[in-house]
Amino acid sequence: MDIKAIRSEFPILDQQVNGKPLVYLDSSATSQKPTPVIEAVNSYYRLNNSNVHRGVHTLGTRATDQYEGAREKVRAFVHAQSTEEIIFTRGTTTAINTIAYSYGNANLSDGDEIVLTPMEHHSNIIPWQQVAKTTGATLKYIPLQSDGTITMEDVQATITSNTKIVAMTHVSNVLGTINPIKEVAKIAHDHGAIMVVDGAQAVPHMKVDVQALDCDFYAFSGHKMCAPTGIGVLYGKKALLEEMEPVEFGGEMIDFVDLYDSTWKELPWKFEGGTPIIAGAIGLGAAIDFLNTIGMDNITEHESKLVTYAMQQLATIDGIDIYGPEKRAGLITFNLVDVHPHDTATVLDAEGVAVRAGHHCAQPLMKWLQVTATARASFYLYNTTDDVDRLISALQRAKEFFGDVF
Amino acid sequence: MSFDNLDTLYRQVIMDHYKNPRNRGSFDEESLTIDMNNPTCGDRIQLHLLVDDDIVKDAKFEGEGCSISLSSASMMTQAVKGKSTKEALKMSETFSDMMLGKEVDTSDMELGDIEALQGVAKFPARIKCATLSWKAMEKGIDKE
Numbered sequence: 001m002d003i004k005a006i007r008s009e010f011p012i013l014d015q016q017v018n019g020k021p022l023v024y025l026d027s028s029a030t031s032q033k034p035t036p037v038i039e040a041v042n043s044y045y046r047l048n049n050s051n052v053h054r055g056v057h058t059l060g061t062r063a064t065d066q067y068e069g070a071r072e073k074v075r076a077f078v079h080a081q082s083t084e085e086i087i088f089t090r091g092t093t094t095a096i097n098t099i100a101y102s103y104g105n106a107n108l109s110d111g112d113e114i115v116l117t118p119m120e121h122h123s124n125i126i127p128w129q130q131v132a133k134t135t136g137a138t139l140k141y142i143p144l145q146s147d148g149t150i151t152m153e154d155v156q157a158t159i160t161s162n163t164k165i166v167a168m169t170h171v172s173n174v175l176g177t178i179n180p181i182k183e184v185a186k187i188a189h190d191h192g193a194i195m196v197v198d199g200a201q202a203v204p205h206m207k208v209d210v211q212a213l214d215c216d217f218y219a220f221s222g223h224k225m226c227a228p229t230g231i232g233v234l235y236g237k238k239a240l241l242e243e244m245e246p247v248e249f250g251g252e253m254i255d256f257v258d259l260y261d262s263t264w265k266e267l268p269w270k271f272e273g274g275t276p277i278i279a280g281a282i283g284l285g286a287a288i289d290f291l292n293t294i295g296m297d298n299i300t301e302h303e304s305k306l307v308t309y310a311m312q313q314l315a316t317i318d319g320i321d322i323y324g325p326e327k328r329a330g331l332i333t334f335n336l337v338d339v340h341p342h343d344t345a346t347v348l349d350a351e352g353v354a355v356r357a358g359h360h361c362a363q364p365l366m367k368w369l370q371v372t373a374t375a376r377a378s379f380y381l382y383n384t385t386d387d388v389d390r391l392i393s394a395l396q397r398a399k400e401f402f403g404d405v406f
Numbered sequence: 407m408s409f410d411n412l413d414t415l416y417r418q419v420i421m422d423h424y425k426n427p428r429n430r431g432s433f434d435e436e437s438l439t440i441d442m443n444n445p446t447c448g449d450r451i452q453l454h455l456l457v458d459d460d461i462v463k464d465a466k467f468e469g470e471g472c473s474i475s476l477s478s479a480s481m482m483t484q485a486v487k488g489k490s491t492k493e494a495l496k497m498s499e500t501f502s503d504m505m506l507g508k509e510v511d512t513s514d515m516e517l518g519d520i521e522a523l524q525g526v527a528k529f530p531a532r533i534k535c536a537t538l539s540w541k542a543m544e545k546g547i548d549k550e
Contacts, residue, residue, distance in 0.1 A: 342447060342472035342535060343416075349531075350412050359448035366448060372470045373448040401412065 001298050007382050009034040009290070020352025023390045028173055028201060028331050028378035029356050030223045033287075037226055040286035041279050051275055053252065067278050070285030071268070077288045078218065079209040080235050084267035087241075088281050091232035092200040093123040095219035096167075098234055098271065099196055100127035102244040103217075104165065110136035113163045115193070117142045117150060117179075118368050119172040122361040124198040128167055137164070144368060147325040148175035155184050163193040170202035174360045174369075174376065176307075176328030178202075181213045189214070194240070200224055204380070205303060205330055207296040210235050222280060227287035231280030234271070241267050248273035291381075299381045303330030306379045310388045317395055323369055331378035333360075336395065339402045341375040347401055348375075351394035414525035415532070416473065423477035423519065428484050429466045437466075438550060442542035444534055449475045453483075453542040457550050462486045462494050467539060474523075474532050479539035481519045491547045498540045505533045 007013055010032045015022050024032060044066065050059035052067045071083045080086055089095045104127070108114070114128045118141050132139050142150050142158045159166060166188040171178050185195035194216040202208055204225035210218050217240070222231035236244075246253055246264060253273040255263040264270035291299065307330050314320055319337035336344050345357035356376045359366045366372060377391055432439075432454050443450035449471030456463040465483035469476070482501075486494040493515070501520065503510045507527040526536045 340472035342449075342474070342532065346415065346529060346532060347412060358446060363448065372450070401416070 001294065001302050001381070003302075003382070003384055006294065007384075009036070010382050011035060011038075013382060017352045017354070018350050023353045023387045025377040025379065025383065025387065025391060026354045026356050027204075027380035027383075028224070028376065030229065031204060031226050031380055032382065033228065033283075034226055034290050036290050037228070037283050037286045041228060041283045044279050044282045049279075052278055053269070063278055066282045066285070067276065070281040070288075073285040073288045074233055077208075077292070078203065078220075078233075078235060079211055081211065082238060085235055085238050085241065087234040087236070087268045087271045088276055089219075089232045089234050090230055090277065091221040091223070092121075092198060092219045093232075095217075095232055095234035096123055096196070096198065097127045098247050099217050099219070099236070100131045101247045103194070103240065104128070104131035105134055106245065108135040108137040108164050111162060112137040113140050113160065114138070115140050115142060115158055115163050115166045115188075117168055118144055118364050119148065119175055119177060119362070120167070120169055120364070121173055121198060121200070122363070123200075124167055124169060124196075125364065128165070142168075148172065148177050148323065149325050150177075150179065152180070152183060152187075155187055159187050159191050159193060161191055163188070163191050165196060166193050167196040167198070169198040169200075170208070171199075171205070171329045172324070172365075173201045173331070174333050174362050174365055174374070175324035176331045176333070177325055178327065178329055181215060185214050185216075201329065201331075204291075205296075206300045216240055222284040222287065225284075225287055226290055227284040228280050231277045231284050233284075238267065241271070246270050246273060250274055252276065294381060302381060303379050303383075306330060306383055306385065306388060307332065309385055310377065310379070310391070313388055313392045314395075317392070317399070319399070320395070323374065330380070331376060333374045333376045335371060335374050336399060336402075339398060341373045343402065344375050344395070344398050347398035348391070348394045351390070351397060353391055353394045355391070411525075411528060415529055417522045417525065419519050419522040420473060420477045423480040424473040427467075427476055427480040429464075429480065429487075430468065431466050432468060433464070433466060438546050440542045440546040440549070442538055442545065444471075444475070444538055446534070447472075449535060449538060451475065451479055451539050451542055453479070453539060453546060455543070455546045455550075457491065457547070460491045462489050462491060462547075465543070467542075471538070472532075472535055474526060474535040475538045478520075478523055478536045481523070482539045482543060485516070485518060485520055486543060491550065495544060495547055498544050501540055502537060505536055 012032050048062040050063040052064040071086050074086050075083045188195045196217045197215045199218050199220040203220040218235040223229040250273045253270050321335045323333045341357035437454040440453045451469035454466045467479045500510050
């Protein structure tokens with residue numbers, strides 16, 4: 001991987017922040033966007049902007065072709081069987097809410113169980129809390145080991161014949177834990193439950209094959225994988241999606257509309273009410289092309305090297321707590337002892353280093369870690385070992401700084 | 407931004423309040439209790455006020471947060487003690503303006519250590535940390 005060439009595709013990285021060259025270590029929150037993605041959105045608006053699936057004019061055809069072309073790129077990228085299984089949404093949150101409101105509310109009732117883990121992002125907890133309130137189902141959590149992983153024994157013990165839905169993150173946005181989705185899906189299916197996967201932190205960083213995982217639903221966001229904000233994907237098995245009702249009704253998603261009743265379009269459009277996120281989808285298509293040119297396996301390997309190096313370097317700092325398992329995705333969550341993560345992040349920012357500080361939309365997990373907040377450095381294809389070195393020296397400065405005042 | 411600016415943000419006095427918070431705890435007697443949190447970062451504060459006859463007789467706080475939010479809470483409880491509720495609300499308004507970088511007239515109030523927080527105005531991401539306990543105080547007095 002030619003990092004210099006890759007970095008030159010990300011114009012935003014070439015700037016000074018607070019007088020220092022920017023080091024962007026917050027890609028788990030949102031990734032930066034490469035020129036081909038910016039250009040794709042730009043040229044769509046400059047040359048082809050039009051509404052899709054209506055109108056007979058040429059621009060309408062171009063916009064429709066590009067929009068549906070992006071759907072095929074997504075299908076191939078996650079290896080779904082058909083484009084009927086790829087629904088464009090606003091992001092992971094909307095995708096999971098769609099499953100919860102449509103599948104969850106229709107198929108669950110009193111006595112049924114929804115199984116989660118405490119490492120879920122709020123967007124994979126709250127929709128299920130709402131389903132539980134509506135249907136009378138109960139929530140159950142697979143306990144975490146002290147390193148922030150789950151065991152198959154606990155998965156077996158938690159999922160029962162009453163379980164109807166197992167919802168789990170593929171990669172934890174805080175711990176970096178990579179969950180054994182395929183194995184959990186098998187157990188879920190053995191008990192007649194469906195498997196829902198939050199893939200927001202996985203798809204940008206590793207090859208994902210929804211058929212190999214045999215999950216029933218898989219949700220992810222474009223903006224964490226070099227695409228614009230406001231576009232995401234809900235993958236669902238066709239047989240399930242066909243049985244489900246839409247959650248948004250109106251234009252675009254209808255077949256016939258009568259005064260008192262209506263019928264829906266076929267998949268995937270019945271779930272895409274209203275004018276869709278056309279430019280966003282085209283941007284996502286361009287992002288997939290960009291990532292494919294580099295190769296997902298290369299990206300995974302690059303991040304793995306960076307995280308290994310960063311872990312070695314962080315170990316040289318006295319008084320740092322690091323959370324999460326040994327084998328982790330490309331992110332590290334940590335706290336300097338006796339320094340609140342906001343304060344750490346402010347000092348890092350003064351050094352041009354952007355990290356996340358807060359609860360990472362994972363309050364139950366913060367409680368489990370017995371902290372109120374943490375700092376997080378997350379890596380992507382454009383980060384370098386120099387970025388890690390800058391992080392380490394900025395952390396040293398933060399320690400000096402707070403060491404002095406205390 | 408340099409370390410000079412950071413020094414402005416984290417002046418000695420702020421660090422002193424962070425490390426040795428004044429009025430931390432709760433009252434034995436019944437008090438007005440307000441919970442306030444900053445949902446974006448997880449900071450949370452529980453403020454206890456003893457208000458009698460429109461006077462803030464005493465104030466204490468509990469909670470967790472960064473140096474800015476906790477030192478601000480510590481300073482706020484010191485500042486409002488003995489003040490009328492009207493004065494306390496006026497002070498909060500002045501403090502909010504100060505955080506927004508506005509020119510404020512502080513001639514008729516004793517801000518004391520609070521002026522040390524002026525540097526926060528230069529760090530927009532941290533203003534909410536500084537105003538958390540003040541918002542709790544306003545909410546409590548409004549309730550009263």
